Amino acid sequence: MTSVSIRNLDLNFGAINVLKNLNLEIEQGEFLVLLGASGCGKSTLLNCIAGLLDISAGQIHISGRNVTWAEPSERGIGMVFQSYALYPQMTVEGNLSFGLKNQKMARAEIQERVARAAKILQIEPLLKRKPAALSGGQRQRVAIGRALVRDVDVFLFDEPLSNLDAKLRTDLRVELKRLHQQLGNTMIYVTHDQVEAMTLADRIAIMKDGIVQQLDSPEEIYLKPCNKYVADFIGSPAMNLFKGEIVTGDTPGFVANGINTGLAGYGFERPVTGGAAWMGIRPEHILLGQACEGATVQTEALVDIVEPMGSDTLLWVHSAGQQMRVRTEGQSKIKSGDRIKLGFNAAQAHLFDATSEMRL
Amino acid sequence: MSLISTETEAMHRQDRGAKKPIRLFRNLNAKVAALPMIFTALVIFIGCTLWTIYHSFTKSRLLPAPEKWVGLDQYERLWSTRRWLVSIENLVIYGACTLVLSLVIGFTLAALLDRKIRGENIFRTIILYPFALSFIVTGLVWQWILNPEFGIQSIVQSLGWERFAFDPLNNGQIVIYGILIAGIWQGSGFIMVIMLAGLRGIDQEIWKAARVDGIPAWKTYIFIVIPMMKPVFITALVMIASGIIKVYDLVVAQTSGGPGIASEVPAKYVIEKMFEAQNLGQGFAASTMMLVSVLVVLIPYIYLQLGGSRRG
Amino acid sequence: MVDLPMEPSGPKPRVRLSRANIMLYGILLLVSLYYLLPLYVMVVTSLKGMPEIRMGHLFSPPMEVTFEPWVKAWSEACTGINCDGLSRGFWNSVRILIPSVLVSIGVASVSGYALTNWRFKGSETFFTILIFGAFIPYQVMIYPIVILLREAGDLVTPIAQSANPALELLGLEPFGKVRIMGSLSGLVFVHTIFGMPILTLLFRNYFASLPDELFKAARVDGAGFWGIYFRIMVPMSLPIFVVAIILQVTGIWNDFLFGVIYTKPEIYPMTVQLNNIVNSVQGVKEYNVNMAATLLTGLVPLIIYFASGKLFVRGIAAGAVKG
Structure with missing residues (x-):
């Protein structure tokens, strides 16, 4: 069953098109992450779904109802904000019950719902405190609780973890995932953090310039980015990209700086045609030393810089005029200035058309 | 799953969200709440101003009366009235002196207070308190201080300078400077506060850089700080200018326009023509001239503001 | 390395009283x-008797402190035929002040809120007109407003009088002609109008500095225009309301022009009455009473100023920072 459906949505601010003919179908119980760099329109889209921004054209359906022009409170959504947006003059209990009081709900029911939400989020001891007396993590729980008490089908999260420090962010991320498993609601989650996106999402929608670039499972997005932008955006450190040309023949190859790299084993999405193209290979897919024996592509490279990061090591190398990043194990003995053997399998590479930048 | 709203509730709200609301009624509460503001902007600020300008071209003495279009007659009469000419002359002298003195005193005091001194709050409180007073109070106090029999003049004389004469309130030649002293006393603290805020807004690293470069403080002020504070100076200028044109109560309290008509100002001329002399047309023409003088200051300011925001 | 007495070390010696x-x-x-001199002069003059003033000079402290001038200024000084002192003007000012402050701040804060959170087509244009309108000299608008107030009185009269039969039945006094011009309500209206630019700017800027997400959260929680204003915005904005109150109390208390034009002698505010007392040409000049009266009139804003400290500065600076 479809939970949220966005049809041909347009949003213009004056002459600027912020969202362009956007279509999105979100299943009941799905965790969808809207991911993109700042200014891509992801938060704007979330605000449109919430009804906090009036759209220019198109429709929004939530739980089978057309809510295109409905007030935010009538849409059956709960929302959690980046700054938590707790009402500073009210206690935690007041914050949780404010929306319910506006619905003119019976006092007993309000108390019951607040108690239930507080139990789920383990904030029962905090109910009488004001937000100023809470830690960042506690505030975020209260903010989630405010959405929880509303008993709604759809939860909207607008970068809820980005104001927290790194450790707390990891903890709350896990809690959010647990909460989703427990409640089973539809959740739409905006973030610019790809780790959050990869770990939380059932599906990720990667946005750029108001357009959804790719909507897929995290795995699919990592393994088969549909265009060069997505390929470059997902993965840290970023994918190595080389400009060159595809030559057709018995076995197709990729030529860059006069070196022909065989493409045996690469799964083309469409019939091979020659022409300018980009080849990408993720740093973690580059094999070193012994390991690269048997790889379809092999070469030698000079190590420029070594960045040990504990769990792994990042090497900046160059070979045949190309800069490359290589990720290897944590306790690597490689030093800058070393000459090393490296290689990769064409099956793990990515090819993109030079003009359309679409996956080949 | 109990945390999911019931179907009936959803059905109940079904049709409300799908219907496109009528444009005028969207956000209706806000529009109703903004009515007083819209009324003020359109009826008072624009409507009343245009009404006055229109009637300055008529021969109205007392309204409601049949209006007779007389073109520029009122203005010709205005500019040949000695009292108006004195008013304008006073406004120019008072205005020019106030502008220069307020800016210089305001900035100097702000710079002194910005030198990380002890008791900054006390000094600021003392310098600013006259601004909290009514012009009537200010005018009456200075009328008393400048009293020739008991005030400054007599005190200086009693100290031995027996030929000392400073009696502005009874001397038509210098009466406007007597008002100026009171005006500066009341208003300079306000300019100081604006300037101080401007100085505090300047990046402290500028001072560190100047110190590392070995530039003396006065040079830093003149060549670096003041140019950086250009927007603050412009704001202060507009504030002072709009205060100058309004000068009315101060004169009424301190001199009542005297001796004779020596300290008349345009704002007073308008009020008297309208409410005492029953010569409305003159009042309208004179107030329109006041508006023109404001526009002369304001239009370049608007131009600068809009130009600035377009670049920003 | 340790004993090198020539090398500077440790804290820099401070010159306490450098030139x-x-x-x-x-x-x-x-x-x-x-800056303090006039305040001092007011105080000492108001505490002296007239003979002492004639003998000594302005700055000399009173040899014999007397509070008689204060008593006289408060309850005996004459304006025209009334000789009941400044107390009349004081209470008039209080009667003018309270409704004017409440109405002007109420209206302006709601306007500022609508401008910040509920923009509609044209709202920014009206605001721009409002701000630039603040620079128009009052003299340009003063007379048309007189006419507006008169007409408004004529407009309201039949409506009020339509209730007269009912009032007569109840034995209450029926409405005569309703006058807004020259009445307290007219002056409240004028103070509301002319206070609006600066106050709206003040509130708009403050509300704009509050996090937008709070407003969004309240909308998701189902609060409407007035709900958000009263339950979220006002409780969060108490400091700026205090600033606005300080600004308006001093501004309205100090007003002279509107008081003279839009009221009549019985309800003249304190400033107008003060001017009439001091500048009246009749009788012997009693400088000590005059200064006591002047000081009395200045006392309300002075107390507010010294008690409020930085909040006053914040209020007057609101017009100076760009909106």
Whole structure:
């Protein structure tokens, strides 16, 4: 069953098109992450779904109802904000019950719902405190609780973890995932953090310039980015990209700086045609030393810089005029200035058309 | 799953969200709440101003009366009235002196207070308190201080300078400077506060850089700080200018326009023509001239503001 | 390395009274004296008897402190035929002040809120007109407003009088002609109008500085225009309401022009009555009573100023920072 459906949505601010003919179908119980760099329109889209921004054209359906022009409170959504947006003059209990009081709900029911939400989020001891007396993590729980008490089908999260420090962010991320498993609601989650996106999402929608670039499972997005932008955006450190040309023949190859790299084993999405193209290979897919024996592509490279990061090591190398990043194990003995053997399998590479930048 | 709203509730709200609301009624509460503001902007600020300008071209003495279009007659009469000419002359002298003195005193005091001194709050409180007073109070106090029999003049004389004469309130030649002293006393603290805020807004690293470069403080002020504070100076200028044109109560309290008509100002001329002399047309023409003088200051300011925001 | 007495080490020796510092504090003290002088003169003059004033000079402290001028100024000084002192003007000012402050701040804060959170087509245009309208000299608008107030009175009269039969039945006094011009309500209206630019700017800027997400959260929680205003915005904005109150109380208390034009002698505010007392040409000039009266009139804003400290500064600076 479809939970949220966005049809041909347009949003213009004056002459600027912020969202362009956007279509999105979100299943009941799905965790969808809207991911993109700042200014891509992801938060704007979330605000449109919430009804906090009036759209220019198109429709929004939530739980089978057309809510295109409905007030935010009538849409059956709960929302959690980046700054938590707790009402500073009210206690935690007041914050949780404010929306319910506006619905003119019976006092007993309000108390019951607040108690239930507080139990789920383990904030029962905090109910009488004001937000100023809470830690960042506690505030975020209260903010989630405010959405929880509303008993709604759809939860909207607008970068809820980005104001927290790194450790707390990891903890709350896990809690959010647990909460989703427990409640089973539809959740739409905006973030610019790809780790959050990869770990939380059932599906990720990667946005750029108001357009959804790719909507897929995290795995699919990592393994088969549909265009060069997505390929470059997902993965840290970023994918190595080389400009060159595809030559057709018995076995197709990729030529860059006069070196022909065989493409045996690469799964083309469409019939091979020659022409300018980009080849990408993720740093973690580059094999070193012994390991690269048997790889379809092999070469030698000079190590420029070594960045040990504990769990792994990042090497900046160059070979045949190309800069490359290589990720290897944590306790690597490689030093800058070393000459090393490296290689990769064409099956793990990515090819993109030079003009359309679409996956080949 | 109990945390999911019931179907009936959803059905109940079904049709409300799908219907496109009528444009005028969207956000209706806000529009109703903004009515007083819209009324003020359109009826008072624009409507009343245009009404006055229109009637300055008529021969109205007392309204409601049949209006007779007389073109520029009122203005010709205005500019040949000695009292108006004195008013304008006073406004120019008072205005020019106030502008220069307020800016210089305001900035100097702000710079002194910005030198990380002890008791900054006390000094600021003392310098600013006259601004909290009514012009009537200010005018009456200075009328008393400048009293020739008991005030400054007599005190200086009693100290031995027996030929000392400073009696502005009874001397038509210098009466406007007597008002100026009171005006500066009341208003300079306000300019100081604006300037101080401007100085505090300047990046402290500028001072560190100047110190590392070995530039003396006065040079830093003149060549670096003041140019950086250009927007603050412009704001202060507009504030002072709009205060100058309004000068009315101060004169009424301190001199009542005297001796004779020596300290008349345009704002007073308008009020008297309208409410005492029953010569409305003159009042309208004179107030329109006041508006023109404001526009002369304001239009370049608007131009600068809009130009600035377009670049920003 | 340890004993090298020539090398500087440790904290830099401070010169307590450097020449520059003496200059700096000297200038500031002199300046302070200049600004304090009139206040001092008011106080000492108001505490002297007339004979002492005629003998001594302005700055000499009173040899014999008397509060008689204060009593006289408050309850006996004459304006025209009324000789019941400034107390009449004081209470008039209070009667003008309270509704004017409440209405002007209420209206302006709602306008500022609508402008910040509920923009509609044209709202920014009206605001721009409002701000630039603040620069129009009052003299340009003063007369048309007189007419507007008169007409408004004529407009309201039949409506009010339509209730007369009912009032007569109840034995209450029926409405005569309703006058808004020259009445308290007319003056409240004028103070509301002319207070609006600066107050709306003040509130708009403050509300705009509050996090937008709070407003969004309240909308998701189902609060409407007035709900958000009263339950979220007002409780969060108490400091700016205090600033606005300070600004309006001092501004309206100090007003002279509107008081003279839009009221009549029975309800003249304190400033107008003060001017009439001091500048009346009849009788012997009683400088001590005049100064007591002047000081009395200045007392309300002075108390507010000294009690409010930085909040006053924030209020007057609101017009100076760009909106």
